[in-house]
Amino acid sequence: MGGIDATGGIDDGGTPGPAAPWQDFWERGGVGRAVLAAAVYLALYLGGSLVVGAWFAHAVDPDDLFATPAGVFVALALPLLVGAVVLVVFVASLRWFPVIFGPQPAGRGWMWVAPALVLAPVLLRALGVDYGAYAAGVVATTLFAGLLVGFVEEVLCRGVVVGLLRRGGSSEWVVMIVSSVIFAFLHSSNALSGMAPATVALTVVFTFGFGVAMYLTLRVTGNLVWPILLHGLFDPMMFLATGGIDETSTVAPTSPLLALAGPTNLLFIALGLITLFLARAVNVRPTGRDTPRPAAA
Template sequence: MSETQHGTTPTTTRGWRGFWERGGVWRALLVAVVYLALYLGAGWLGSTLFSDAIVLDDLFATPGSVFVALALPLLVGAALLVAFVGSLRWFPVLFGAQPAGRGWMWVAPALVLVPVVLRLFGVDYGAYASGVVATTLFAGLLVGFVEEVLCRGVVVQLLRRGGASEWVVMVVSSLVFALLHSANALTGMAPGTVIATVVYTFGFGVAMYLTLRVTGNLVWPILLHGLFDPLLFLSTGGIDTVADGGATNLLLTLAGPFNILFIALGVVALFLARAVNRR
Protein backbone atom coordinates (compact mmCIF):
# COMPACT_ATOMS: atom_id res chain seq x y z
CA MET A 1 0.00 0.00 0.00
CA SER A 2 1.31 3.45 -0.83
CA GLU A 3 1.16 6.28 1.68
CA THR A 4 0.73 9.95 0.87
CA GLN A 5 3.27 12.23 2.45
CA HIS A 6 1.11 14.69 4.34
CA GLY A 7 -2.55 13.87 4.37
CA THR A 8 -4.86 11.02 3.59
CA THR A 9 -3.80 7.43 3.26
CA PRO A 10 -5.67 4.61 1.52
CA THR A 11 -7.53 2.58 4.14
CA THR A 12 -6.60 -0.85 2.75
CA THR A 13 -4.30 -1.54 5.71
CA ARG A 14 -6.10 -3.33 8.50
CA GLY A 15 -5.43 -3.97 12.15
CA TRP A 16 -3.23 -1.72 14.28
CA ARG A 17 -1.79 0.34 11.43
CA GLY A 18 -5.11 0.59 9.64
CA PHE A 19 -6.79 1.97 12.76
CA TRP A 20 -4.31 4.84 13.09
CA GLU A 21 -3.88 5.53 9.38
CA ARG A 22 -7.51 6.62 9.14
CA GLY A 23 -6.60 9.55 11.37
CA GLY A 24 -9.09 12.08 12.69
CA VAL A 25 -9.47 14.45 15.63
CA TRP A 26 -10.61 11.84 18.14
CA ARG A 27 -7.66 9.58 17.38
CA ALA A 28 -5.34 12.56 17.86
CA LEU A 29 -6.94 13.25 21.25
CA LEU A 30 -6.78 9.56 22.15
CA VAL A 31 -3.05 9.25 21.54
CA ALA A 32 -2.39 12.45 23.50
CA VAL A 33 -4.48 11.32 26.49
CA VAL A 34 -2.89 7.85 26.55
CA TYR A 35 0.60 9.35 26.30
CA LEU A 36 -0.12 11.83 29.12
CA ALA A 37 -1.42 9.05 31.39
CA LEU A 38 1.66 6.90 30.74
CA TYR A 39 4.01 9.88 31.20
CA LEU A 40 2.40 10.87 34.49
CA GLY A 41 2.49 7.24 35.61
CA ALA A 42 6.19 7.03 34.82
CA GLY A 43 6.80 10.27 36.72
CA TRP A 44 4.89 9.00 39.76
CA LEU A 45 6.71 5.66 39.72
CA GLY A 46 10.12 7.33 39.36
CA SER A 47 9.46 9.81 42.15
CA THR A 48 8.26 6.95 44.37
CA LEU A 49 11.20 4.64 43.72
CA PHE A 50 13.84 7.38 43.85
CA SER A 51 12.19 9.84 46.23
CA ASP A 52 15.45 10.42 48.10
CA ALA A 53 17.02 11.90 44.98
CA ILE A 54 14.40 14.63 44.50
CA VAL A 55 14.81 17.93 46.30
CA LEU A 56 11.18 19.02 46.59
CA ASP A 57 11.96 22.63 47.55
CA ASP A 58 14.33 23.06 44.59
CA LEU A 59 14.21 20.50 41.76
CA PHE A 60 17.32 22.06 40.25
CA ALA A 61 19.44 21.69 43.38
CA THR A 62 21.26 18.54 42.23
CA PRO A 63 21.75 16.64 38.95
CA GLY A 64 20.00 13.62 40.46
CA SER A 65 16.95 15.69 41.33
CA VAL A 66 16.73 17.05 37.79
CA PHE A 67 17.18 13.61 36.28
CA VAL A 68 14.56 11.82 38.38
CA ALA A 69 11.98 14.61 38.41
CA LEU A 70 12.32 15.75 34.80
CA ALA A 71 14.47 13.54 32.57
CA LEU A 72 13.40 10.06 33.72
CA PRO A 73 9.69 10.29 32.78
CA LEU A 74 10.71 11.97 29.52
CA LEU A 75 13.02 9.06 28.70
CA VAL A 76 10.08 6.70 29.22
CA GLY A 77 7.87 8.93 27.09
CA ALA A 78 10.48 9.08 24.34
CA ALA A 79 10.79 5.29 24.29
CA LEU A 80 7.01 4.90 24.08
CA LEU A 81 6.75 7.41 21.23
CA VAL A 82 9.60 5.80 19.29
CA ALA A 83 7.93 2.41 19.66
CA PHE A 84 4.53 3.80 18.60
CA VAL A 85 5.82 5.69 15.57
CA GLY A 86 8.00 2.76 14.59
CA SER A 87 5.05 0.36 14.77
CA LEU A 88 3.21 2.56 12.26
CA ARG A 89 6.30 3.06 10.07
CA TRP A 90 5.73 6.81 10.20
CA PHE A 91 9.26 8.07 10.79
CA PRO A 92 9.83 8.87 7.08
CA VAL A 93 6.54 10.78 6.99
CA LEU A 94 6.99 12.66 10.27
CA PHE A 95 10.54 13.71 9.41
CA GLY A 96 9.87 14.21 5.70
CA ALA A 97 9.26 17.50 3.89
CA GLN A 98 6.27 19.49 5.12
CA PRO A 99 3.70 21.55 3.16
CA ALA A 100 5.36 24.78 2.02
CA GLY A 101 5.12 27.66 4.46
CA ARG A 102 4.90 31.37 3.65
CA GLY A 103 7.41 34.09 4.30
CA TRP A 104 5.59 35.67 7.25
CA MET A 105 5.84 32.38 9.14
CA TRP A 106 9.55 33.06 9.77
CA VAL A 107 8.32 35.34 12.55
CA ALA A 108 7.63 32.19 14.62
CA PRO A 109 11.14 30.69 14.80
CA ALA A 110 12.54 34.20 15.26
CA LEU A 111 10.30 34.74 18.30
CA VAL A 112 11.67 31.52 19.76
CA LEU A 113 15.31 32.04 18.84
CA VAL A 114 15.69 35.56 20.28
CA PRO A 115 14.84 34.65 23.91
CA VAL A 116 16.93 31.49 23.53
CA VAL A 117 19.98 33.63 22.71
CA LEU A 118 19.20 36.18 25.43
CA ARG A 119 18.88 33.47 28.08
CA LEU A 120 21.90 31.59 26.78
CA PHE A 121 24.06 34.58 27.68
CA GLY A 122 21.95 35.77 30.61
CA VAL A 123 21.65 32.67 32.80
CA ASP A 124 23.88 32.62 35.88
CA TYR A 125 25.27 29.12 35.38
CA GLY A 126 27.54 29.49 38.39
CA ALA A 127 24.50 29.60 40.67
CA TYR A 128 23.86 25.90 40.04
CA ALA A 129 25.69 22.90 41.44
CA SER A 130 28.08 20.98 39.20
CA GLY A 131 26.24 18.84 36.68
CA VAL A 132 22.85 20.54 37.06
CA VAL A 133 23.16 22.65 33.90
CA ALA A 134 24.24 19.69 31.75
CA THR A 135 21.44 17.49 33.11
CA THR A 136 18.89 20.25 32.57
CA LEU A 137 20.02 20.76 28.96
CA PHE A 138 19.74 17.00 28.39
CA ALA A 139 16.24 17.00 29.87
CA GLY A 140 15.34 19.98 27.70
CA LEU A 141 16.34 18.15 24.54
CA LEU A 142 14.10 15.29 25.67
CA VAL A 143 11.25 17.77 26.14
CA GLY A 144 11.77 19.05 22.62
CA PHE A 145 11.87 15.56 21.13
CA VAL A 146 8.91 14.16 23.03
CA GLU A 147 6.53 17.12 22.78
CA GLU A 148 7.32 17.89 19.15
CA VAL A 149 7.15 14.27 17.93
CA LEU A 150 3.83 13.93 19.74
CA CYS A 151 2.17 17.26 18.92
CA ARG A 152 3.79 18.44 15.68
CA GLY A 153 4.46 14.89 14.52
CA VAL A 154 1.88 12.27 15.46
CA VAL A 155 -1.05 14.60 16.19
CA VAL A 156 -0.44 16.67 13.04
CA GLN A 157 -0.21 13.51 10.96
CA LEU A 158 -3.46 12.09 12.40
CA LEU A 159 -5.30 15.34 11.73
CA ARG A 160 -4.03 15.51 8.16
CA ARG A 161 -4.98 11.90 7.52
CA GLY A 162 -8.45 12.71 8.79
CA GLY A 163 -8.78 15.37 6.09
CA ALA A 164 -8.40 18.48 8.28
CA SER A 165 -7.30 21.74 6.72
CA GLU A 166 -3.92 23.09 7.79
CA TRP A 167 -5.65 25.83 9.80
CA VAL A 168 -7.53 23.18 11.78
CA VAL A 169 -4.30 21.18 12.10
CA MET A 170 -2.56 24.25 13.55
CA VAL A 171 -5.35 25.06 16.02
CA VAL A 172 -6.10 21.53 17.23
CA SER A 173 -2.46 20.43 17.54
CA SER A 174 -1.71 23.62 19.50
CA LEU A 175 -4.74 23.04 21.74
CA VAL A 176 -3.61 19.47 22.42
CA PHE A 177 -0.15 20.78 23.27
CA ALA A 178 -1.61 23.42 25.58
CA LEU A 179 -4.02 21.06 27.34
CA LEU A 180 -1.20 18.61 28.06
CA HIS A 181 0.24 21.32 30.30
CA SER A 182 -3.01 21.53 32.27
CA ALA A 183 -1.65 18.45 34.08
CA ASN A 184 0.32 20.99 36.15
CA ALA A 185 -2.87 21.28 38.21
CA LEU A 186 -2.10 17.80 39.58
CA THR A 187 1.12 19.12 41.11
CA GLY A 188 -0.73 21.71 43.17
CA MET A 189 -0.17 24.66 40.86
CA ALA A 190 -2.66 27.48 41.44
CA PRO A 191 -5.64 27.42 39.00
CA GLY A 192 -4.87 30.91 37.72
CA THR A 193 -1.29 29.92 36.93
CA VAL A 194 -2.49 26.75 35.18
CA ILE A 195 -4.83 28.79 32.98
CA ALA A 196 -2.07 31.28 32.16
CA THR A 197 0.27 28.40 31.31
CA VAL A 198 -2.32 26.82 28.99
CA VAL A 199 -2.87 30.12 27.16
CA TYR A 200 0.86 30.70 26.80
CA THR A 201 1.57 27.16 25.62
CA PHE A 202 -1.16 27.43 22.99
CA GLY A 203 0.69 30.43 21.54
CA PHE A 204 4.00 28.58 21.78
CA GLY A 205 2.39 25.58 20.08
CA VAL A 206 1.31 27.80 17.19
CA ALA A 207 4.88 29.10 16.95
CA MET A 208 6.20 25.53 16.76
CA TYR A 209 3.64 24.56 14.10
CA LEU A 210 4.59 27.58 11.97
CA THR A 211 8.25 26.70 12.49
CA LEU A 212 7.49 23.21 11.21
CA ARG A 213 5.86 24.65 8.10
CA VAL A 214 8.40 27.32 7.23
CA THR A 215 11.50 25.22 7.90
CA GLY A 216 9.95 22.18 6.24
CA ASN A 217 11.20 19.60 8.74
CA LEU A 218 10.29 18.42 12.25
CA VAL A 219 13.95 18.53 13.32
CA TRP A 220 13.90 22.32 13.67
CA PRO A 221 10.94 22.57 16.08
CA ILE A 222 12.57 19.79 18.12
CA LEU A 223 15.87 21.67 18.36
CA LEU A 224 14.34 25.09 19.07
CA HIS A 225 11.96 23.68 21.66
CA GLY A 226 14.79 21.62 23.13
CA LEU A 227 16.85 24.77 23.69
CA PHE A 228 14.01 27.07 24.73
CA ASP A 229 12.70 25.05 27.68
CA PRO A 230 15.92 24.24 29.59
CA LEU A 231 17.19 27.81 29.29
CA LEU A 232 13.82 29.02 30.57
CA PHE A 233 14.07 26.58 33.49
CA LEU A 234 17.58 27.76 34.33
CA SER A 235 16.64 31.44 34.04
CA THR A 236 13.67 31.12 36.41
CA GLY A 237 14.85 28.29 38.62
CA GLY A 238 11.71 26.27 38.05
CA ILE A 239 9.35 24.55 35.59
CA ASP A 240 6.53 26.71 34.17
CA THR A 241 7.68 29.42 36.57
CA VAL A 242 7.75 33.14 35.91
CA ALA A 243 10.51 35.01 37.68
CA ASP A 244 11.75 38.57 37.46
CA GLY A 245 15.37 38.43 36.44
CA GLY A 246 15.39 42.11 35.64
CA ALA A 247 16.67 43.27 39.00
CA THR A 248 20.08 41.82 38.24
CA ASN A 249 20.10 40.80 34.58
CA LEU A 250 19.06 42.92 31.62
CA LEU A 251 19.18 40.01 29.16
CA LEU A 252 16.65 37.99 31.15
CA THR A 253 14.45 41.07 31.42
CA LEU A 254 14.46 41.44 27.64
CA ALA A 255 13.59 37.76 27.21
CA GLY A 256 10.54 37.92 29.48
CA PRO A 257 8.09 39.79 27.19
CA PHE A 258 8.42 37.14 24.48
CA ASN A 259 5.96 34.99 26.41
CA ILE A 260 3.33 37.65 25.69
CA LEU A 261 4.38 37.75 22.03
CA PHE A 262 3.72 34.01 21.73
CA ILE A 263 0.17 34.58 22.94
CA ALA A 264 -0.25 37.43 20.45
CA LEU A 265 1.08 35.23 17.64
CA GLY A 266 -1.45 32.53 18.53
CA VAL A 267 -4.31 35.00 18.43
CA VAL A 268 -3.20 36.56 15.13
CA ALA A 269 -2.70 33.15 13.51
CA LEU A 270 -6.31 32.25 14.29
CA PHE A 271 -7.37 34.89 11.77
CA LEU A 272 -4.95 33.81 9.07
CA ALA A 273 -6.82 30.76 7.80
CA ARG A 274 -6.00 31.26 4.12
CA ALA A 275 -2.37 32.08 4.81
CA VAL A 276 -1.94 28.98 6.96
CA ASN A 277 -3.56 26.44 4.66
CA ARG A 278 -1.08 24.58 2.48
CA ARG A 279 -0.39 25.75 -1.04
Protein backbone atom coordinates in the same frame (compact mmCIF):
# COMPACT_ATOMS: atom_id res chain seq x y z
CA MET B 1 10.66 -13.50 -3.42
CA GLY B 2 8.54 -12.72 -0.34
CA GLY B 3 7.94 -9.23 1.03
CA ILE B 4 6.38 -7.65 4.06
CA ASP B 5 3.39 -9.62 5.33
CA ALA B 6 -0.18 -8.56 5.94
CA THR B 7 0.73 -5.97 8.55
CA GLY B 8 0.38 -3.31 5.91
CA GLY B 9 3.15 -3.87 3.39
CA ILE B 10 3.77 -6.29 0.50
CA ASP B 11 2.61 -9.89 0.29
CA ASP B 12 4.40 -12.79 -1.39
CA GLY B 13 3.01 -11.77 -4.75
CA GLY B 14 4.58 -8.33 -4.54
CA THR B 15 1.25 -6.50 -4.17
CA PRO B 16 0.16 -4.30 -1.26
CA GLY B 17 -1.29 -6.33 1.60
CA PRO B 18 -4.13 -5.26 3.89
CA ALA B 19 -3.24 -3.11 6.85
CA ALA B 20 -3.37 -4.66 10.30
CA PRO B 21 -6.30 -3.46 12.45
CA TRP B 22 -3.91 -1.46 14.64
CA GLN B 23 -2.45 0.40 11.68
CA ASP B 24 -5.79 0.76 9.94
CA PHE B 25 -7.32 2.42 13.01
CA TRP B 26 -4.66 5.11 13.19
CA GLU B 27 -4.32 5.59 9.43
CA ARG B 28 -7.89 6.93 9.36
CA GLY B 29 -6.74 9.90 11.40
CA GLY B 30 -9.06 12.64 12.58
CA VAL B 31 -9.49 14.91 15.59
CA GLY B 32 -10.77 12.13 17.84
CA ARG B 33 -7.75 9.92 17.26
CA ALA B 34 -5.41 12.88 17.71
CA VAL B 35 -6.98 13.64 21.10
CA LEU B 36 -6.88 9.94 22.01
CA ALA B 37 -3.18 9.61 21.17
CA ALA B 38 -2.32 12.67 23.26
CA ALA B 39 -4.51 11.60 26.18
CA VAL B 40 -3.08 8.08 26.28
CA TYR B 41 0.45 9.43 26.12
CA LEU B 42 -0.29 11.91 28.94
CA ALA B 43 -1.74 9.15 31.12
CA LEU B 44 1.30 6.93 30.54
CA TYR B 45 3.69 9.83 31.15
CA LEU B 46 1.98 10.84 34.40
CA GLY B 47 1.89 7.22 35.53
CA GLY B 48 5.57 6.82 34.74
CA SER B 49 6.36 10.03 36.63
CA LEU B 50 4.57 8.70 39.71
CA VAL B 51 6.52 5.45 39.57
CA VAL B 52 9.83 7.26 39.08
CA GLY B 53 8.97 9.65 41.89
CA ALA B 54 8.15 6.80 44.26
CA TRP B 55 11.34 4.89 43.47
CA PHE B 56 13.79 7.79 43.45
CA ALA B 57 12.18 10.40 45.71
CA HIS B 58 15.32 10.52 47.85
CA ALA B 59 17.28 12.00 44.95
CA VAL B 60 15.01 15.04 44.50
CA ASP B 61 14.82 18.15 46.66
CA PRO B 62 11.09 19.03 46.55
CA ASP B 63 11.89 22.67 47.27
CA ASP B 64 14.48 22.95 44.48
CA LEU B 65 14.37 20.53 41.57
CA PHE B 66 17.53 22.10 40.17
CA ALA B 67 19.64 21.68 43.31
CA THR B 68 21.62 18.69 41.99
CA PRO B 69 22.16 16.92 38.65
CA ALA B 70 20.55 13.78 40.10
CA GLY B 71 17.47 15.76 41.07
CA VAL B 72 17.11 17.19 37.55
CA PHE B 73 17.62 13.78 35.97
CA VAL B 74 15.08 12.01 38.18
CA ALA B 75 12.45 14.74 38.27
CA LEU B 76 12.64 15.80 34.64
CA ALA B 77 14.78 13.64 32.36
CA LEU B 78 13.88 10.12 33.52
CA PRO B 79 10.09 10.41 32.99
CA LEU B 80 10.80 11.97 29.59
CA LEU B 81 13.06 9.06 28.66
CA VAL B 82 10.14 6.73 29.43
CA GLY B 83 7.86 8.91 27.32
CA ALA B 84 10.37 8.96 24.46
CA VAL B 85 10.49 5.15 24.42
CA VAL B 86 6.69 4.98 24.34
CA LEU B 87 6.53 7.40 21.42
CA VAL B 88 9.30 5.70 19.45
CA VAL B 89 7.59 2.31 19.81
CA PHE B 90 4.23 3.79 18.80
CA VAL B 91 5.55 5.61 15.74
CA ALA B 92 7.68 2.63 14.70
CA SER B 93 4.69 0.29 14.98
CA LEU B 94 2.87 2.46 12.43
CA ARG B 95 5.95 2.99 10.24
CA TRP B 96 5.42 6.75 10.38
CA PHE B 97 8.98 7.93 10.93
CA PRO B 98 9.59 8.65 7.21
CA VAL B 99 6.47 10.81 7.08
CA ILE B 100 6.89 12.55 10.43
CA PHE B 101 10.50 13.48 9.63
CA GLY B 102 9.83 13.93 5.92
CA PRO B 103 9.22 17.16 3.94
CA GLN B 104 6.35 19.34 5.11
CA PRO B 105 3.89 21.51 3.17
CA ALA B 106 5.88 24.56 2.17
CA GLY B 107 5.60 27.55 4.45
CA ARG B 108 5.35 31.22 3.54
CA GLY B 109 7.79 34.00 4.21
CA TRP B 110 5.90 35.61 7.08
CA MET B 111 6.09 32.34 9.03
CA TRP B 112 9.79 32.97 9.74
CA VAL B 113 8.59 35.25 12.53
CA ALA B 114 7.86 32.10 14.57
CA PRO B 115 11.39 30.60 14.82
CA ALA B 116 12.79 34.12 15.26
CA LEU B 117 10.38 34.68 18.14
CA VAL B 118 11.56 31.45 19.78
CA LEU B 119 15.25 32.01 19.17
CA ALA B 120 15.35 35.56 20.58
CA PRO B 121 14.56 34.66 24.23
CA VAL B 122 16.74 31.56 23.96
CA LEU B 123 19.75 33.73 23.12
CA LEU B 124 18.88 36.38 25.72
CA ARG B 125 18.57 33.79 28.47
CA ALA B 126 21.66 31.88 27.33
CA LEU B 127 23.67 35.07 27.72
CA GLY B 128 21.94 36.26 30.89
CA VAL B 129 21.67 33.15 33.10
CA ASP B 130 23.98 33.06 36.13
CA TYR B 131 25.41 29.59 35.53
CA GLY B 132 27.60 29.89 38.61
CA ALA B 133 24.48 29.81 40.80
CA TYR B 134 23.97 26.14 39.93
CA ALA B 135 25.89 23.14 41.21
CA ALA B 136 28.32 21.47 38.83
CA GLY B 137 26.52 19.30 36.31
CA VAL B 138 23.07 20.86 36.79
CA VAL B 139 23.26 23.01 33.66
CA ALA B 140 24.38 20.11 31.44
CA THR B 141 21.70 17.80 32.85
CA THR B 142 19.05 20.49 32.38
CA LEU B 143 20.08 20.97 28.74
CA PHE B 144 19.87 17.22 28.20
CA ALA B 145 16.41 17.14 29.78
CA GLY B 146 15.39 20.08 27.60
CA LEU B 147 16.33 18.22 24.44
CA LEU B 148 14.17 15.34 25.65
CA VAL B 149 11.29 17.78 26.17
CA GLY B 150 11.76 19.02 22.61
CA PHE B 151 11.88 15.50 21.16
CA VAL B 152 8.91 14.12 23.08
CA GLU B 153 6.55 17.08 22.78
CA GLU B 154 7.35 17.81 19.14
CA VAL B 155 7.17 14.19 17.97
CA LEU B 156 3.83 13.88 19.75
CA CYS B 157 2.22 17.22 18.88
CA ARG B 158 3.84 18.31 15.61
CA GLY B 159 4.49 14.74 14.45
CA VAL B 160 1.80 12.28 15.55
CA VAL B 161 -1.03 14.74 16.21
CA VAL B 162 -0.40 16.84 13.10
CA GLY B 163 -0.18 13.66 11.02
CA LEU B 164 -3.46 12.30 12.39
CA LEU B 165 -5.25 15.57 11.70
CA ARG B 166 -3.95 15.64 8.13
CA ARG B 167 -4.98 12.03 7.60
CA GLY B 168 -8.47 13.02 8.72
CA GLY B 169 -8.64 15.65 5.99
CA SER B 170 -8.29 18.78 8.16
CA SER B 171 -7.11 22.00 6.55
CA GLU B 172 -3.71 23.26 7.65
CA TRP B 173 -5.32 26.08 9.67
CA VAL B 174 -7.36 23.50 11.60
CA VAL B 175 -4.25 21.35 11.98
CA MET B 176 -2.40 24.32 13.47
CA ILE B 177 -5.19 25.32 15.87
CA VAL B 178 -6.20 21.84 17.05
CA SER B 179 -2.61 20.60 17.49
CA SER B 180 -1.82 23.73 19.51
CA VAL B 181 -4.94 23.27 21.66
CA ILE B 182 -3.90 19.67 22.35
CA PHE B 183 -0.39 20.86 23.18
CA ALA B 184 -1.85 23.38 25.63
CA PHE B 185 -4.14 20.72 27.12
CA LEU B 186 -1.12 18.55 27.93
CA HIS B 187 0.28 21.35 30.07
CA SER B 188 -2.96 21.74 32.03
CA SER B 189 -1.80 18.61 33.89
CA ASN B 190 0.40 20.97 35.94
CA ALA B 191 -2.71 21.45 38.07
CA LEU B 192 -2.17 17.93 39.40
CA SER B 193 1.14 18.99 40.93
CA GLY B 194 -0.52 21.69 43.01
CA MET B 195 0.23 24.64 40.73
CA ALA B 196 -2.05 27.61 41.36
CA PRO B 197 -5.08 27.68 39.01
CA ALA B 198 -4.20 31.16 37.73
CA THR B 199 -0.69 30.00 36.84
CA VAL B 200 -2.07 26.90 35.13
CA ALA B 201 -4.45 29.05 33.07
CA LEU B 202 -1.65 31.41 32.05
CA THR B 203 0.55 28.43 31.16
CA VAL B 204 -2.18 26.95 28.96
CA VAL B 205 -2.66 30.25 27.08
CA PHE B 206 1.09 30.66 26.64
CA THR B 207 1.60 27.06 25.46
CA PHE B 208 -1.16 27.47 22.89
CA GLY B 209 0.75 30.40 21.41
CA PHE B 210 4.03 28.50 21.66
CA GLY B 211 2.40 25.53 19.93
CA VAL B 212 1.37 27.81 17.07
CA ALA B 213 4.98 29.04 16.84
CA MET B 214 6.24 25.46 16.67
CA TYR B 215 3.73 24.55 13.96
CA LEU B 216 4.77 27.57 11.88
CA THR B 217 8.42 26.64 12.43
CA LEU B 218 7.62 23.14 11.15
CA ARG B 219 6.06 24.59 8.02
CA VAL B 220 8.65 27.22 7.20
CA THR B 221 11.72 25.05 7.91
CA GLY B 222 10.17 22.01 6.25
CA ASN B 223 11.34 19.43 8.79
CA LEU B 224 10.43 18.37 12.33
CA VAL B 225 14.08 18.43 13.40
CA TRP B 226 14.03 22.24 13.71
CA PRO B 227 11.03 22.51 16.06
CA ILE B 228 12.62 19.76 18.17
CA LEU B 229 15.91 21.67 18.44
CA LEU B 230 14.34 25.08 19.08
CA HIS B 231 11.90 23.68 21.64
CA GLY B 232 14.76 21.69 23.16
CA LEU B 233 16.70 24.91 23.74
CA PHE B 234 13.79 27.14 24.75
CA ASP B 235 12.61 25.10 27.73
CA PRO B 236 15.93 24.48 29.54
CA MET B 237 16.98 28.11 29.18
CA MET B 238 13.65 29.14 30.71
CA PHE B 239 14.12 26.59 33.50
CA LEU B 240 17.57 27.95 34.30
CA ALA B 241 16.39 31.56 34.11
CA THR B 242 13.43 31.05 36.47
CA GLY B 243 14.71 28.17 38.60
CA GLY B 244 11.53 26.19 37.99
CA ILE B 245 9.33 24.38 35.48
CA ASP B 246 6.49 26.34 33.88
CA GLU B 247 7.00 29.04 36.49
CA THR B 248 7.33 32.79 36.49
CA SER B 249 10.08 33.96 38.77
CA THR B 250 8.93 36.28 41.52
CA VAL B 251 12.45 37.63 41.93
CA ALA B 252 13.62 40.56 39.82
CA PRO B 253 15.96 39.35 37.04
CA THR B 254 19.62 39.76 37.91
CA SER B 255 20.50 40.47 34.27
CA PRO B 256 19.00 43.03 31.89
CA LEU B 257 19.03 40.31 29.24
CA LEU B 258 16.71 38.16 31.36
CA ALA B 259 14.52 41.19 31.88
CA LEU B 260 14.23 41.56 28.12
CA ALA B 261 13.47 37.86 27.62
CA GLY B 262 10.53 37.76 30.05
CA PRO B 263 8.04 39.90 28.07
CA THR B 264 8.57 37.80 24.93
CA ASN B 265 6.13 35.29 26.42
CA LEU B 266 3.38 37.81 25.73
CA LEU B 267 4.36 37.78 22.07
CA PHE B 268 3.60 34.05 21.86
CA ILE B 269 0.13 34.72 23.27
CA ALA B 270 -0.35 37.48 20.70
CA LEU B 271 0.84 35.18 17.90
CA GLY B 272 -1.65 32.51 18.95
CA LEU B 273 -4.53 35.00 18.95
CA ILE B 274 -3.56 36.60 15.63
CA THR B 275 -3.33 33.28 13.78
CA LEU B 276 -6.97 32.54 14.69
CA PHE B 277 -7.78 34.99 11.89
CA LEU B 278 -5.18 33.83 9.35
CA ALA B 279 -6.83 30.76 7.83
CA ARG B 280 -6.13 31.77 4.22
CA ALA B 281 -2.53 32.68 5.03
CA VAL B 282 -1.90 29.32 6.73
CA ASN B 283 -3.74 26.91 4.43
CA VAL B 284 -1.71 25.48 1.56
CA ARG B 285 -2.61 26.37 -1.98
CA PRO B 286 -4.46 23.70 -3.99
CA THR B 287 -1.65 23.57 -6.55
CA GLY B 288 1.93 24.70 -6.79
CA ARG B 289 4.80 24.65 -4.36
CA ASP B 290 2.53 24.82 -1.32
CA THR B 291 0.81 21.52 -2.11
CA PRO B 292 1.41 19.15 0.81
CA ARG B 293 2.97 15.75 0.25
CA PRO B 294 0.70 12.70 0.63
CA ALA B 295 0.07 11.85 4.28
CA ALA B 296 0.34 8.09 3.84
CA ALA B 297 3.70 6.47 4.38
